[in-house]
Amino acid sequence: MALTKDVILEALRQVALPDGGDLITRDLVRALALVEGEVRFVIEVADAAMAERFAAVPAAAEAVLAALPGVQKVNVVLTAARGAPTLKVGRHPTAQPAGPQPVAGIKSIIAIGSGKGGVGKSTVTANLAVALARAGRRVGLLDADIYGPSQPLMMGEHRKPASPDGKTMIPVQAHGVTMMSLGLLVAPGKAVAWRGPMLMGALQQMLGQVAWGELDVLLVDLPPGTGDVQMTLSQRTRLTGAIVVSTPQDVALIDARKAIDMFNTLHTPVLGLIENMSHFTCPNCGHESHIFGHGGVAAEAQNLGLPLLAQLPIDLETRLAGDAGRPVALGDGVMADAFAQLAAGLVRGGMA
Ligand SMILES: Nc1ncnc2c1ncn2[C@@H]1O[C@H](COP(=O)(O)OP(=O)(O)OP(=O)(O)O)[C@@H](O)[C@H]1O
Numbered sequence: 196m197a198l199t200k201d202v203i204l205e206a207l208r209q210v211a212l213p214d215g216g217d218l219i220t221r222d223l224v225r226a227l228a229l230v231e232g233e234v235r236f237v238i239e240v241a242d243a244a245m246a247e248r249f250a251a252v253p254a255a256a257e258a259v260l261a262a263l264p265g266v267q268k269v270n271v272v273l274t275a276a277r278g279a280p281t282l283k284v285g286r287h288p289t290a291q292p293a294g295p296q297p298v299a300g301i302k303s304i305i306a307i308g309s310g311k312g313g314v315g316k317s318t319v320t321a322n323l324a325v326a327l328a329r330a331g332r333r334v335g336l337l338d339a340d341i342y343g344p345s346q347p348l349m350m351g352e353h354r355k356p357a358s359p360d361g362k363t364m365i366p367v368q369a370h371g372v373t374m375m376s377l378g379l380l381v382a383p384g385k386a387v388a389w390r391g392p393m394l395m396g397a398l399q400q401m402l403g404q405v406a407w408g409e410l411d412v413l414l415v416d417l418p419p420g421t422g423d424v425q426m427t428l429s430q431r432t433r434l435t436g437a438i439v440v441s442t443p444q445d446v447a448l449i450d451a452r453k454a455i456d457m458f459n460t461l462h463t464p465v466l467g468l469i470e471n472m473s474h475f476t477c478p479n480c481g482h483e484s485h486i487f488g489h490g491g492v493a494a495e496a497q498n499l500g501l502p503l504l505a506q507l508p509i510d511l512e513t514r515l516a517g518d519a520g521r522p523v524a525l526g527d528g529v530m531a532d533a534f535a536q537l538a539a540g541l542v543r544g545g546m547a
Pocket of ligand 1: 313314317318319345507508513514517518
């Protein structure tokens with residue numbers, strides 16, 4: 196039997212809970228994602244006391260899922276809605292207004308997604324944010340990748356956001372960009388142990404309770420795949436559109452297509468595709484190699500009638516600059532020019 200979300204949900208019915216019932220009948224599973232054999236989800240319980248009673252549940256769930264054919268890795272996070280000691284944020288969102296809502300003060304919100312992990316979505320987002328700021332736009336960057344927030348590293352900013360009134364968080368500033376990341380609220384490397392605000396509430400709080408100020412554009416770095424975070428964002432927040440990043444190889448494209456389908460289903464306009472790691476030019480001899488294949492994203496964009504916004508090469512400096520917290524778009528050179536052009540295109544199109 197093929198591994199699907201339904202198979203996983205069915206298996207989770209076997210996980211008995213300390214105070215009766217199972218994870219599914221009690222509706223405690225959130226943000227279930229299945230990405231290349233890796234299952235990720237959040238168990239969301241009411242409060243810290245319940246979280247303590249449930250301490251053994253993630254391991255039990257992992258054991259049940261690990262036995263399913265096709266499961267390579269399981270990543271379960273236990274979060275509590277109330278009583279989180281370390282975070283100022285933490286309220287479950289109250290009654291939801293109907294339909295996607297704008298965020299006060301923010302003119303345009305663009306989600307950056309990918310189907311597959313590791314295709315360079317965060318790198319593109321950080322560099323695009325910097326390039327837009329260099330073009331004089333007021334830019335925000337929200338890192339919504341709950342499982343692996345990488346913007347603090349890429350933007351070189353790890354300070355905890357201040358919350359003078361205990362309700363609103365003041366975002367940090369990095370390279371001219373106003374930034375907020377779940378990674379700033381947890382110790383480095385501890386993202387998976389993040390507990391506290393309910394997951395979906397946290398995302399809404401990042402949008403609504405962060406003092407973004409007036410922004411021309413907010414870029415949202417989504418987790419890879421097509422899970423609840425993407426859906427919640429599209430359903431609750433009025434997005435200008437989404438950009439999908441992919442490498443040219445088939446496995447990445449298959450997943451990119453799923454991400455595009457999801458945005459279509461959610462009525463979020465797909466503004467275009469970006470092909471990352473599209474080729475590699477040898478610095479010694481100038482020979483061009485197509486390590487992940489060639490032109491796959493361009494062909495896909497043409498098939499779907501979507502704009503191809505950029506084709507970015509594999510570039511050592513881009514990787515080093517990302518690791519060093521100074522995005523390559525801050526400098527001069529081929530990559531900085533490519534990001535400047537991408538930014539200029541979005542500004543010309545009235546999207547940023
Ligand atoms: N064009 C590029 N040239 C060289 N290295 C790149 C390029 N784009 C991304 N990388 C590197 O590839 C790695 C993965 O990139 P990144 O973290 O941006 O991917 P992602 O799609 O956001 O991943 P995740 O799924 O973990 O969120 C990083 O080390 C990054 O520096």
